[in-house]
Amino acid sequence: MTKSMNNISFFERFEADILAKRKTITLRDESESHVKVGQILNVYTFESDREFCKIHVRGVTLVAFDALEQRHAEQENMTLAQLKALIQEIYPGISVLFLIEFSLVESR
Numbered sequence: 741m742t743k744s745m746n747n748i749s750f751f752e753r754f755e756a757d758i759l760a761k762r763k764t765i766t767l768r769d770e771s772e773s774h775v776k777v778g779q780i781l782n783v784y785t786f787e788s789d790r791e792f793c794k795i796h797v798r799g800v801t802l803v804a805f806d807a808l809e810q811r812h813a814e815q816e817n818m819t820l821a822q823l824k825a826l827i828q829e830i831y832p833g834i835s836v837l838f839l840i841e842f843s844l845v846e847s848r
């Protein structure tokens with residue numbers, strides 16, 4: 741099944757933070773570099789492919805792994821050590837990331 745360009749998945753452990761607007765960025769590799777500012781993305785859980793919200797892409801920038809700072813960690817609702825460990829776990833050895841800023845699309 742081809743992956744829609746209007747979808748994005750997150751690990752289930754991030755769902756509550758996204759819905760509570762505590763997580764407002766996500767750091768991805770080049771496989772998701774097609775994401776564009778202004779897009780509305782359908783958000784699915786990675787583990788079970790369950791749609792749980794929609795997000796509005798507000799920004800897409802490049803950031804070096806070594807340039808990750810406390811402000812990025814705060815936008816992920818993590819400590820900087822937790823964020824760096826997560827990124828290296830998901831993308832071992834990565835040096836440049838796509839920083840996608842988003843806002844939750846409020847369901848009626």
Ligand SMILES: CC(=O)Nc1cc[nH]c(=O)n1
Pocket residue numbers: 749750751754765766767768786830
């Ligand atoms: C499934 C997946 O890649 N999830 C990710 C990856 C990076 N950041 C994030 O918040 N979620």
